[in-house]
Amino acid sequence: MKTVTPVTAAICLAVLSSHSFADSNSTVVEQNGIGNSALSDQSDATVNFSQVIQSQTGDGNQVAAEQYTNVTTAVVTQTQIGNGNLATSEQYNSATNVQLTQFQSGDANTVMSIQVGNLSDSSLTVQQVGNMNLVDNNVQGLGGTTASTMTINQQGDMNTVGPSFALQQQAVNSTLVATQIGQMNQMDVNQNFVISDSTMIGIQDGVGNIAALDQIGSVSFLLMELLQLGNDNMALMEQEFTVENSTMIVDQFGDMNMSTLDQGNAFFTSATVLQAGDSNDVNIDQANITMGVASISQTGTSNVHVTSQAGTAETAIATQSGVSNTGTILQ
Known part of the structure; x- marks a missing residue:
């Protein structure tokens, strides 16, 4: 020794x-x-x-x-x-x-x-x-x-x-x-290539934060979850290329926040967004999916959501509580 x-x-x-x-x-x-x-x-x-x-x-x-x-x-x-x-x-x-x-x-x-x-x-x-x-x-x-x-x-x-x-x-x-x-934080976190039974969690508390979370390449039984507290925050979430039995969740509390969730080539997956506040925006895109679920819940004023699904046996659920809110679902 x-x-x-x-x-x-x-x-x-x-x-x-x-x-x-x-x-x-x-x-x-x-x-x-x-x-x-x-x-x-x-x-x-x-x-x-x-x-x-x-x-x-x-x-x-x-x-x-x-x-x-x-x-x-x-x-x-x-x-x-x-x-x-x-x-x-x-x-x-x-x-x-x-x-x-x-x-x-x-x-x-x-x-x-x-x-x-x-x-x-x-x-x-x-x-x-x-x-x-x-x-x-x-x-x-x-x-x-x-x-x-x-x-x-x-x-x-x-x-x-x-x-x-x-x-x-x-x-x-x-x-x-x-x-x-804190303020003006940025995160770019990734799990990729033959991933299974794994979890990715992002938490941001502040103003003007940006989070990019990615799980890419033959992924299965995964959880991706992001919590953002504050205003003017941005969430960018992606699960791509042979995704099975996986989940994406975004919770945003504040005003003028934006969430963009993408799932592609996916089987039995879900994308869920909860926003509480005003002037928030959600965009969920599920392409080439089978048995995929998109769920959006917005509470507040002047919120907007767009959900696009292309595949087989997909489900989209959107709930808005407040005034001057708009939503679009494309299947």
Whole structure:
């Protein structure tokens, strides 16, 4: 067993690089100061039961952790408190029961995380508290994701999940949850390619938020659910290409919100939208579907909905309560 524990307190610049090359290794990095950089590398073929803990307090810090090949029961924990921080983590190849946790408190933080290659019973968690935070290119899978969880929590203004994506690929019995509290938030989350028995949940509380949720490619027994609280929010939901026994749900509470839901090449699927407020808009498009159901409920004034279905044995249900509301159903 090896234990490497570099500790640095730097005012200007400190660079730490720690390498561990045996089973049951532990690397701990602590940095206090401005402009610090830390790299922890556990990439030998025998990496098992390993742990990386990185903590930075100060401005302009960068931190990176790498665990490669036969990563089993491994942990990466990164904590950054300060402005202008960047955190990246990579766990590659045969990752089983691994945990990756990243916490940032401060302005203009960025997180990029990867867990790929026959991933099972694992978790990826990002929490950001502050303004101008970014989570980009967070990936689980690219070789299979089983019984794993990706959780993203952002609290503050101008938070973004994207602009590329947060992705679970080839997911089975897995969950992706993204929560944003604040204004002008954006999320782009995806589950794709041979997905089954998995769930995607988005929650946004604020004004002017945009959420894009996608489940694409041979998907079955899936749940996609989005909750938006506030005004001027936009929901874009898509389930496409051989979708079976899957559900899309959008709940929006506020005014001038918009929902667009698309399901294509689908069997025994449903799309449901609930809106409470004024001047809201819903558009549901179900193309080439069999036994599909579209359900819309709107409460308020001057709301609009359009439902379009093309297929066999489809059902559309629309309920509006209030005045000056309009609706169209095309079958």
